[in-house]
Amino acid sequence: MIKKYGMSIISKNNKTKKNSNGKDLDNGSNRRSMTDEEIANLDIENKEVKQLMEEYQEETDKYAIWRGSITEGFKKWLKGEKIYDRDKERISLYVSEETKKNWQDFKESHEYSTISALIRESVDYYIEQKSDLFGEGLRRMDDKTISNISHALKEPLTTIKGFSQLLLENYTEELNEEVLFTIKNIFDQSLLLENKIINILDNIAVEELHPQYDILLIEDDLATIRLLTSYFKSKGYKCKGVVSGTKGIEQIRGGVPKLILLDIILPDISGYEICKMIKDHKVYKEIPVYLLTAIPGSEVEKKMGEIKADGYILKPFDFSDFEVVFQYL
Template identity: 60%
Template sequence: MKIYQEETDKYAIWRGVVTEGFKKWLKGEKVYTRAKERISLYVADEVKTDWQNFINVNKPAFPTFSELIRQSVNAFIEDSSRVSNELSKLNPTTISNISHALKEPLTSIKGYSQLLLESDEYRGKLSNHIEETIKNIFDQSNLLENIIKNFLDNIQPNVSPYDILLIEDDLPTIRLITSYFENKDYICKGVVSGTKGLEELKRTIPKVILLDIILPDISGYDICQTIKTDNSFKKIPVFFLTAISESEVKKNFRTSLANGYILKPFNFSDFDVIFEILNGKAN
């Protein structure tokens, strides 16, 4: 009895009665530990009948309702992952176009149905049947909207690796620097805000980060501190690329935890320190 309780973390006797689990254990039958939990669900009689008919036809593979549910859930998870992986191979522009094509007509359908339901002009003038139909259209529109958001909007396209992450809100500067590094056989990825830069880090770890200080959403100083205090990113060299005065940069440089800075307007020779890092020659 003591061995049973140590192995299963279950009582052999509960309130003066020998437990069924202990009886099964004595017979050599499998006893589930508390690592497994029972999950109950309610279904309509028609659904239960359909499931039972399926089990009767496929008895060897699905001997019980529990086995049918377990395998069904596992198959659904595998299928969802496979579909997500396939969609992730699509061009980001294609995904965006699909999302746009679905959302545009949905916006009109949802908007007009809401307008009919809430407008004083039509209140009390619609028959119950028509009003219920419009409510159903509105509810289904919300449902479809959530499906689009949860499915298409969360697809992460396959990300190609790159060497440098450039967080810079000036597009001509992004084009100039990415072209320069491409001519040197390095890949530079440019994003136009601090938020996008931090999101990009969750997908790909670059060899070095070039960071503007004045950005439309988050200060470059704050972004640098965020990166340098995160165990996943703190080893990435971060260099400010900025047009503010050098005295201002020096005043905040230590607390920002940055590795260095390059002032605008820059000479391409200023990027020699970046090439040393890319080539593994930096101290």
């Protein structure tokens, strides 16, 4: 049977030892004088060996174990041979001197412990950026494509969420426990997916404007945002478009616009509810709010007194319909 070694093979002799070439061993080597045979028989699950591994990794910022095997660097360290320390680590010969210097300067100015740590973080960041399907790649899509994606995601989700909610509210007593659990899980997952879709839409740069703007447009249809943004720009006004009620509220908190154009049917909060919140707020109640909607005017009229909106514009609209709002700009 092969004997497994732990700390028992670590020399406690305080005398300076020499390696196979007869050279003095480096710092701490009086605690390490293992032979190749001893290293080959190390039990990497041994508690004391794990402590050595942690000490090595802390000292050198290098892995002691890679894919289940002891690394060559750790073997040398256990034998007391020279290991490149944090300040004198090697950089690949394939890297130019200028690149090496840039890496070293960046490492020191940004307080990275080693070049290896910098490279690992850089690679992770690169992979994350390349894997971000809804990041820059989505922003490079044309307006129509983004709008189609938005509706394609939200319409079936609304059906799934709506019917599962109806079943939970009206048929709980008639469903067995297993079916009820499944429907509840579907409903919960639909809520999570809805929030993810909203977050994705919120992070799409629908326009590039300065922080100061005249009109806040809260509208989930990106094509409409682009259209109205261009229209008001042609009239000399800046329009900021956001695709959810939550984002709209955040914008209002960040700065009071001269006018708010508000879609009624939004993916997260009803436009009616947002309007009422604005008009009931002591700071924001003076902001003019005009509703944008495809809901019949007779239905909107029923809500006007309650939500205190300043007016509404029906879809599909003509640009002449917006002449009424220029009095606020």
